[in-house]
Amino acid sequence: xxxxxxxxxxxxxxxxxxxxxxxxxxxxxxxxxxxxPKFDLPIFMALHRLKHVRNGFIEALAxxxxxxxxxxxxxxxxxxxxxxxxxxxxxxxxxxxxxxxxSTEEMVNNSRPAIDLTFDTASYVYKNKIIGIMLSGANKDGxxxxxxxxxxxxxxxxxxxxxxxxxxxxxxxxxxxxxxxxLKSQEIIKFLNNLV
Numbered sequence: 001x002x003x004x005x006x007x008x009x010x011x012x013x014x015x016x017x018x019x020x021x022x023x024x025x026x027x028x029x030x031x032x033x034x035x036x037p038k039f040d041l042p043i044f045m046a047l048h049r050l051k052h053v054r055n056g057f058i059e060a061l062a063x064x065x066x067x068x069x070x071x072x073x074x075x076x077x078x079x080x081x082x083x084x085x086x087x088x089x090x091x092x093x094x095x096x097x098x099x100x101x102x103s104t105e106e107m108v109n110n111s112r113p114a115i116d117l118t119f120d121t122a123s124y125v126y127k128n129k130i131i132g133i134m135l136s137g138a139n140k141d142g143x144x145x146x147x148x149x150x151x152x153x154x155x156x157x158x159x160x161x162x163x164x165x166x167x168x169x170x171x172x173x174x175x176x177x178x179x180x181x182x183l184k185s186q187e188i189i190k191f192l193n194n195l196v
Contacts, residue, residue, distance in 0.1 A: 006181075008155070010195045014129040015078075015094075016041055017122045018116030019145070021048035021137030023165025025060075027185045028135065032065035032083065034189045036196045038069070040081040044120035048111055049088055049139065058085055074102040092123040109141035119145025126155030133188060135159045137169030143176040150177040157181045157188060170179035 020028060024047060049057055062069050071087040077083070078098045086092035092113050093101040101121075108114035116135075119142060123130055132149040136141050136159060150156050156179045161167035163184050173179065183191065 004189035005008035012129055013041060013131055013155070013195060015044065015122060015126050016131045016133065016192070017044040017046070017119055017149070017167070018133045018135065018136070019046050019119060019142040021111075021115075021141065021166075021169055022091060022140065023136030023138075024124060026165075027159065027188075028140065029064060030185055031145050031156045031189055031192070032067060032069070034063060035066050036193045037066045038196050039192060041195070042078050042080055043067070043083045044086075044092065044118055044122055045114045046092055048113070048115075048140075048141070057088070060169040061085070072100040072102070074100065076100050083157075086118060089113075091117045093117055094125045095121070096125055109139055111139070111141045115142035116145035120148050121147035123152045126154070128155075130154040131157065133157045133159075134170055134173040136166055138166045139168060140172035142169055143172035146173045146179075147177040150179075155180050157183055157191065159188065160184045 005122050010138050026123050058069055067083045069083040069085055072084050089112055090102045095101045108116055119132055132146055134146055156174050158170045158179045161170045
């Protein structure tokens with residue numbers, strides 16, 4: 001997928017936010033392994049994961065990643081080129097002033113971290129300068145967040161439901177708003193690398 005063909009100003013973007021649940025781990029691992037090491041936008045990842053398993057997940061992602069992956073602390077400043085993973089059992093919100101706000105408030109869509117909250121707060125801060133990507137998953141978390149991201153001028157990408165292990169999440173996002181691109185995982189990687 002060529003950005004030039006889409007007539008997108010690739011310099012406008014300031015961040016990427018990715019949501020996923022069941023079936024997204026392999027896709028995320030692939031994205032992180034194949035993304036250009038020079039990709040310098042921050043990437044926020046809200047992924048459904050086991051609440052009480054604190055170790056192993058980020059280490060598994062980091063094994064093949066071309067990028068540094070961290071779980072941010074509350075009020076931590078956002079830096080370019082870092083991949084930020086929502087900590088287990090915490091909502092990860094993006095705040096004005098280029099900071100994270102973590103919370104253990106009520107679950108949203110039976111989820112904490114809730115993809116809806118990360119997408120909503122990230123798009124509130126970055127407006128039309130953010131790319132939202134929805135991957136495989138088993139519930140509808142993220143659909144409302146994707147709708148808000150689109151309404152604020154953000155660019156929306158959904159993994160092709162035909163490729164997803166479980167397509168509930170991607171189909172819910174597609175039903176919620178007009179998605180800019182529906183791509184297979186390899187095309188998502190190509191799209192991101194075209195931003196470099």
